[in-house]
Amino acid sequence: MTAKLFRTSMAVAVSVMALSIALFMGMLYQYFSNQLMAELANETLLVARGVELEGLGYLDDLDTENRVTWVAADGTVIYDSVADPAAMENHADREEIREALSSETGMAQRFSSTLSEQTMYVTQRLEDGSVIRLASAQKTVAILLLSMVQPIVVILVLSLLLSAVLSSRLVKGIVKPILSLDLEHPEGCDTYDELTPLLSRLKRQNDTIRQQMALLKQRQTEFSALTENMSEGFLLLDRQGHVLSHNSGALHLLGVEEPDGEVNVLVLNRDEPFRQAVDEALSGKRSRQLLHLNGRCCQLLANPVLEEGKPAGAVLVLLDVTEQEQREELRREFTANVSHELKTPLTSISGIAEIMQSGMVKPQDIQGFAADIYQEAQRLIALVEDIIRLSQLDEGAENLEREPVNLLSLAQDVARRLDSAAQRSNVTLKVMGLSVQVDGIPSVLGEMVYNLCDNAIKYNHPGGTVNVTVAPTQQGAELTVEDTGIGIPVEDQSRVFERFYRVDKSHSKAIGGTGLGLSIVKHGASLHGAKIHMDSQVGRGTTVQLLFPQTAGGAKE
Amino acid sequence: MRDKFNEQLEQLNVELIKMGALCEEGISAATKAMMDQDGTLRETAIAAERETDQKERDIENLCMKLLLQQQPVASDLRAISAALKMISDMERIGDQAADIAEITRFIVNSPVTSRVSIAEMARSVISMVTDSIDSFVRKNLELAQSVVRKDDEVDEMFLNVKNELIRRIGQGDDGETCIDLLMIAKYLERIGDHAVNIAQWVEYSLTGQHSED
Numbered sequence: 001m002t003a004k005l006f007r008t009s010m011a012v013a014v015s016v017m018a019l020s021i022a023l024f025m026g027m028l029y030q031y032f033s034n035q036l037m038a039e040l041a042n043e044t045l046l047v048a049r050g051v052e053l054e055g056l057g058y059l060d061d062l063d064t065e066n067r068v069t070w071v072a073a074d075g076t077v078i079y080d081s082v083a084d085p086a087a088m089e090n091h092a093d094r095e096e097i098r099e100a101l102s103s104e105t106g107m108a109q110r111f112s113s114t115l116s117e118q119t120m121y122v123t124q125r126l127e128d129g130s131v132i133r134l135a136s137a138q139k140t141v142a143i144l145l146l147s148m149v150q151p152i153v154v155i156l157v158l159s160l161l162l163s164a165v166l167s168s169r170l171v172k173g174i175v176k177p178i179l180s181l182d183l184e185h186p187e188g189c190d191t192y193d194e195l196t197p198l199l200s201r202l203k204r205q206n207d208t209i210r211q212q213m214a215l216l217k218q219r220q221t222e223f224s225a226l227t228e229n230m231s232e233g234f235l236l237l238d239r240q241g242h243v244l245s246h247n248s249g250a251l252h253l254l255g256v257e258e259p260d261g262e263v264n265v266l267v268l269n270r271d272e273p274f275r276q277a278v279d280e281a282l283s284g285k286r287s288r289q290l291l292h293l294n295g296r297c298c299q300l301l302a303n304p305v306l307e308e309g310k311p312a313g314a315v316l317v318l319l320d321v322t323e324q325e326q327r328e329e330l331r332r333e334f335t336a337n338v339s340h341e342l343k344t345p346l347t348s349i350s351g352i353a354e355i356m357q358s359g360m361v362k363p364q365d366i367q368g369f370a371a372d373i374y375q376e377a378q379r380l381i382a383l384v385e386d387i388i389r390l391s392q393l394d395e396g397a398e399n400l401e402r403e404p405v406n407l408l409s410l411a412q413d414v415a416r417r418l419d420s421a422a423q424r425s426n427v428t429l430k431v432m433g434l435s436v437q438v439d440g441i442p443s444v445l446g447e448m449v450y451n452l453c454d455n456a457i458k459y460n461h462p463g464g465t466v467n468v469t470v471a472p473t474q475q476g477a478e479l480t481v482e483d484t485g486i487g488i489p490v491e492d493q494s495r496v497f498e499r500f501y502r503v504d505k506s507h508s509k510a511i512g513g514t515g516l517g518l519s520i521v522k523h524g525a526s527l528h529g530a531k532i533h534m535d536s537q538v539g540r541g542t543t544v545q546l547l548f549p550q551t552a553g554g555a556k557e
Numbered sequence: 558m559r560d561k562f563n564e565q566l567e568q569l570n571v572e573l574i575k576m577g578a579l580c581e582e583g584i585s586a587a588t589k590a591m592m593d594q595d596g597t598l599r600e601t602a603i604a605a606e607r608e609t610d611q612k613e614r615d616i617e618n619l620c621m622k623l624l625l626q627q628q629p630v631a632s633d634l635r636a637i638s639a640a641l642k643m644i645s646d647m648e649r650i651g652d653q654a655a656d657i658a659e660i661t662r663f664i665v666n667s668p669v670t671s672r673v674s675i676a677e678m679a680r681s682v683i684s685m686v687t688d689s690i691d692s693f694v695r696k697n698l699e700l701a702q703s704v705v706r707k708d709d710e711v712d713e714m715f716l717n718v719k720n721e722l723i724r725r726i727g728q729g730d731d732g733e734t735c736i737d738l739l740m741i742a743k744y745l746e747r748i749g750d751h752a753v754n755i756a757q758w759v760e761y762s763l764t765g766q767h768s769e770d
Contacts (some may be wrong), residue, residue, distance in 0.1 A: 240564075241571070257695075264571050267694050270578035 001178075005171040013163035021152060025145060032141045033120070037107065040066065040122040044105075044134045048124035050133055066134045068120075071097055073129035083114050091133075096121040109138065121501065178554075233298075233318030239311065241265050241282060244297060252288045253318045255294045265316075269293075277302040281314035290321075299320045330498065337500035341383055341515065345376035379514075386516040389447065390499070393523035404443050407479055407548075408435040408470045414449045426462040429453065433470035436477040438548045440528050448524040449479065451517035452544055456483035458513060459542075476550040480543060487538040497522040522548075562627045566636070569619055573640055576612040577690035579605050580647045583654035584686055584748060588679035591661045591741065595688040602658035611652030613644045632762075639762035642691070646751040646758075650686060653744045653751075654711055660744075664737045674721060678714040682745045685711065693759045701763075704756035711749040718742040 047068060050058040059068060059079050070079040075092025077085040091097050100123035112119040118138040125133050177191045184206070186199040224247075227234045231252030235243055242262050250256060254269050265278055273289040280287040281302035290406025291298040299321045305313040352369050355361055361369060411431045422429040438445075449468070456466040464484040471478055488496055492503045500515040521544075525532050529549050536542040583605030590598035620641050623629060629637060685704050692700035719742065722735045761767040 240567070264567065266571055266578075267572045268692075270574050270581075270694070272578065272582055275575065275578065531704070 002171050002175050005174060006167050009167035009170060010164060013167065014160065017156060017159055021156070025148075028148065029141060029145060032144050033138070035122060035140060037122065040120060040136050041105070041107065044122045044124045044132060047134060048126055048132045052126050066136045069133040071131045071133060071137065073101070073131070078130065080114075087115065094121075096123040096133060097131050099123065100125045100133075101129075112133075118122070191216060196454070204401075231320070233316075235265065235268075235316040235318075237314045237316065239282065239313055239315075243268070244313070244556045249317055253293060253296070253298055253320060259501075272299065278314065278316070281316070282311055284311040291318075294322055296320060299326045317458055326384075334499050337515070338387065341361060341500060343378070345383075348376045349373050349380075383514045385522065386514045390516060390520055390523060391445070393520065393527060402439055402441055404437045405440050405445055406435055407477055408446055410442070411449055411468045411470055411479065414446060414453055417450065418453050421454070422457050422466070425457050425460060427457050427460045428465045429457065429468070430465065431468045431470070432469075434472060436470055436472045438477050438528070440548075444524045444527060448546070449481075451521050452481040452546075454513070455517055456481050456485060456542070459483070460485035464541075472499050473547070474550045475547065477548040478494060479546045479548070482541065482543045484541040486541055487540055488534075488536040489538055493534060493536060496534075560599070562623070562629070562633075565619065565623055566633065569616065569623065569637070569640055572612065572616050572619065574690070574694055575644065576609060576616060576644060576647050577693065579609050579612060580650045580654070581652050581683070581690060583609065584657075584679075585683050587654040587657040587661070588676070588683065590658050590676040591664070592676055594661070599658045599661060603630040603655045606651045606655035607662055608649050613648040615719075616644045630720070635765060636762045639758040643755050643758045646754045650748050650751045653748050657741050657744050660737050660741055662678065664734050664741075667723040674714070674718050675738060675745075678711065678742060678745050681707065681711050681714060682749045682752070685749050689752040689759065692756055696759075696763060696764050699761060705753050705760075705768075708753045709750055711746060715742050715746040716719060 004094060031319065033257050043064065043066065047059075047062065047064075050062070051070065054080060056070075059070060059081070062068060062081070064081075067099045068079070068081040069077060071090070071091045072078050075090040075097065079085055079093055080088060090529075094108075095110065096106040096108040099108070104125045106121075106123040107122045110119065110121070111117070119135045120138055121133055121135050123133045125131050171288070178195070181189050181191060181199070183197075186202045186206070191199070227245070227247035227249075230247060230249055232374060233253040234245075234247045235250050236245040238244050241264050243259065243265050244262075251268075256268050259267060266275065269291075271291060273291055277287040277289045277300050281304045284304045284306065286304065287300075287302040291300050291478040297320070299319040301317045301319070303315045303317075304311045305315060352373055356366065356369060370447075407432070415431045418429060454468060458464065460483050466484075467480075467482045469478075469480040469482070471480075488503055492501075495501045496503065497518045499519045502515050503535065522532065524530075525546060531547040533545040533547065534542070535545075583602050586598045586605065587602040590602060623637055628635075640668050672714060685707050688700055688707075689704045691697065692704065719739060722739050722742075726732050726735050757768055
């Protein structure tokens with residue numbers, strides 16, 4: 001603005017000056033040429049008098065800058081100060097000569113064919129009828145004007161300098177109030193009235209911007225609060241794959257530190273499935289990949305962000321599915337196990353029945369085969385019963401009636417039922433302790449204690465003992481089943497509560513059981529809010545402790 | 558103009574990360590192929606080698622374009638020249654991983670014990686490669702220096718494997734298999750050296766100092 005104002009005022013000054021100089025020069029030119037003509041006429045008169053008095057001799061002695069010509073009345077050139085008169089043509093038809101012949105004096109401005117330049121002529125008729133002519137080149141005027149140029153240029157430069165200084169001061173004066181405007185707070189500014197509408201508009205826009213910024217900030221806070229509290233990882237990418245936004249969950253799952261600045265997503269992870277998912281999402285396709293990161297399993301969902309049908313970025317969501325994967329693994333194992341366990345007795349039954357059907361069995365052997373079928377069927381029934389019990393426990397046994405149960409008498413009851421089995425295995429089964437009541441489901445509790453004792457007898461050495469102890473504790477009650485059996489190796493201890501898990505897979509059929517006993521104990525315990533402690537040493541025996549929490553009616557009798 | 562330059566530098570960075578990831582995949586597939594005698598993993602390693610070759614050419618072109626068109630100076634120039642050196646090391650890693658994969662065809666029933674110490678060596682080498690690429694990706698000087706230090710361990714392991722194999726040949730084990738295993742060990746040791754080179758170039762691009770062995 002300053003430059004423009006300065007340029008404009010300078011242009012005005014310069015053009016005014018140029019115009020006035022041009023006018024001045026034009027007027028001077030006119031004046032000089034008139035002056036010149038008058039001088040020429042005077043000189044012509046003088047020369048004419050001289051020639052009349054002295055004749056041609058006067059002309060020879062004459063010293064003048066102008067060209068002098070003497071033309072006879074018939075137009076023949078008698079004398080010329082510049083050219084040879086003999087070579088010159090008849091001058092009778094020249095305008096100024098004709099004029100002089102007719103009216104004594106004459107003048108003309110025309111192109112001289114003799115000198116080949118624009119020339120001013122003045123003529124005077126002599127008394128003998130001949131004509132004296134003086135001629136002066138018109139450029140004489142220009143030379144006169146040129147002599148004026150130097151002072152004019154000096155004036156021009158001076159006035160230009162002056163106008164430059166003045167215009168710059170003027171411009172500064174105009175611009176200063178505008179520059180001193182406080183654009184953040186335009187309402188209190190003292191400035192030109194013409195700017196007031198602009199300023200009030202500015203104020204309104206400032207307010208709008210402030211409001212929108214506040215709103216945006218709030219949204220941003222909300223958004224980051226949302227994403228930060230997600231346990232899932234979240235990454236927002238632009239078209240080139242730069243991370244625009246991320247939450248700490250994503251960094252945690254990818255196992256990387258906070259990146260500095262805007263980085264490419266491949267800096268965070270560069271595994272093949274990850275790259276593939278990012279590439280697909282950025283090219284506009286949905287993608288889903290399973291990543292194995294630092295021993296954990298992550299589900300990566302990559303969705304493109306489309307803008308007018310073209311991919312403009314991508315949203316990546318990372319889910320920790322380690323537990324799901326583990327559970328899925330367990331479920332697959334369980335399904336495989338259950339079908340195997342169900343199929344084994346059925347295959348035996350079917351095989352025996354097939355032999356009997358073909359009539360290859362002697363009548364006296366039929367009883368033995370029937371006994372086999374019976375045994376297998378019993379195993380199948382036990383298995384199915386266990387599975388049903390487990391699924392009952394799975395499907396919330398809440399609807400089962402809870403009532404105060406005396407743990408000691410429950411244990412004694414179980415011991416009676418297992419007495420014959422213990423005798424067969426040559427194992428002593430003893431129940432000791434104090435009478436304690438807990439709040440629980442009698443059938444489930446009985447099942448739990450039965451399974452623990454059953455295991456303690458089955459996996460025992462001949463002549464071993466099983467001690468069941470019931471005692472009150474500060475937290476509630478505890479029931480301990482201690483045996484002197486074969487024990488459980490350390491690496492299997494965490495898995496024995498899984499369904500169908502067997503420590504010694506090869507002898508499971510000889511020992512019997514369904515492989516679901518401890519699983520039922522575990523589920524029963526969780527139903528009662530009880531904790532299980534297992535302590536086992538191979539060859540020395542196993543101790544399983546059930547710790548029941550305090551219940552409303554659970555007091556020592 | 559500068560925007561375009563930055564964009565190209567960024568692209569160079571991304572391509573290098575991808576090439577590094579390919580190297581990691583190649584070497585881990587090759588060693589897995591050795592341990593598990595897995596034919597598909599062997600193919601993976603060989604395919605990764607071809608891809609690294611292609612990537613090397615692409616990155617080389619990109620670097621040349623950057624050098625000629627943008628005439629970079631200071632740290633940008635260092636980054637580009639380091640990239641040019643790094644890709645040849647990465648390409649060698651890819652090649653040697655593919656070579657290991659090729660050899661695994663011939664060691665079907667090798668003495669298991671010696672394979673175990675080779676497995677340990679392979680793990681160390683893979684972690685060196687991963688760390689060197691990581692140090693580039695994260696611009697982490699310390700990590701780069703740790704790779705350089707780790708090379709001594711791998712060299713030591715190579716000597717152990719070599720002695721073990723000599724002992725086995727003396728005991729009358731199959732000589733051919735032992736020599737194949739020795740070659741694998743040597744390739745692994747070389748890959749470790751290339752990882753050290755990469756780490757040194759990372760160090761150079763970060764500090765301007767290139768430490769020689």
